[in-house]
Amino acid sequence: MEALSSSSLLQRRASGLIASTRPCLCCQHTVSSPSSLRRNMESRSTQRVQPAAASRRAVQLQSPSNSRRRLVIRASGPAGGMGAHGGGRGEPVDTWQKKTILGVAITYILLTVILPFINVFIQAFAKGLGPFLEAVMEHDFIHATKLTLMLAAITVPLNTLFGTVAAILITRNEFPGKVLLLSLLDLPFSISPVVTGLMLMLLYGRAGWFATALADGGLKVVFAFSGMLLATLFVTLPFIVRELIPTLEQMDLAQEEAARSLGANPLQVFWHVTLPNIRWGLLYGVILTNARAMGEFGAVSVISGNIIGRTQTLTLFVESAYKEYNSEAAFAAAVLLSCLALGTLWVKDKVEQAAAAEAAK
Known part of the structure; x- marks a missing residue:
């Protein structure tokens, strides 16, 4: 009977009636066929991979290193729904405590940011458009504007190249002194810009370490464009x-390894795999670098000597013009710097919205 039943089952399986299971002849338990086992393994592997990928995404969204950028993206959503663009939720301000806190916050921002910003434009055009245009067309004003833009145009590409290479080397390699190097990278944040200018003067000045070499080469750093560039850098x-390191740490290295296994060289791997994954962090860092380069005052003031028509940037021009009671020129330069800042904020907001839209996909 067992032989007949087994042969009958085999015939039925061959005819397609039973395609996935068969009974074990020794214990009569149902045993999966090879094709069914293969399908089950694929299904289980898919089930394992999907939660893992989801957990990785959750960790990426909740990681402390990325929290600041996520919060910034959510805060830049449409008006009336903070975080609507990034998926956040807001509670209605329906109690007197919340209304008081909100009123204090708005008043604080109004007094410290909005009113001073608006007052610059009011003072610049208080005497009409004519004095403003005259101040803008002055030779010293034009030279200061060109020098500011030139410093930013050189600083941004150089620090973009250095920052990208340094971030990749730091995240992809382990070496002695790595923690110390990461701490040293934050040194410009903690040192006063005035102290930075003084350090450069002591290093590259007439009594500095490189004074003899610079004199023999006919090079000048202090009170020159090269010194201003070093200070800005x-x-x-x-x-x-600092923008790229968290992004690179969260990036899956399997894509780069797959590209190398297909024969891609390091440049091709970076251009086609690494760069698309870090482009939003890179753009954000470039925007911040450009904003700081155009608005730097302390370090540039010390190393440049603030020589009118030679080493004077827009920020230094504002100070000099205001001290000389040339308020029209000072306010005109302040308006130009404010417009550059507004343009930078607009670009930054667009980058954050694009990054948030891509992350939501």
């Missing part, structure tokens, strides 16, 4: 590195 150094 120093104060803007950490922005791109």
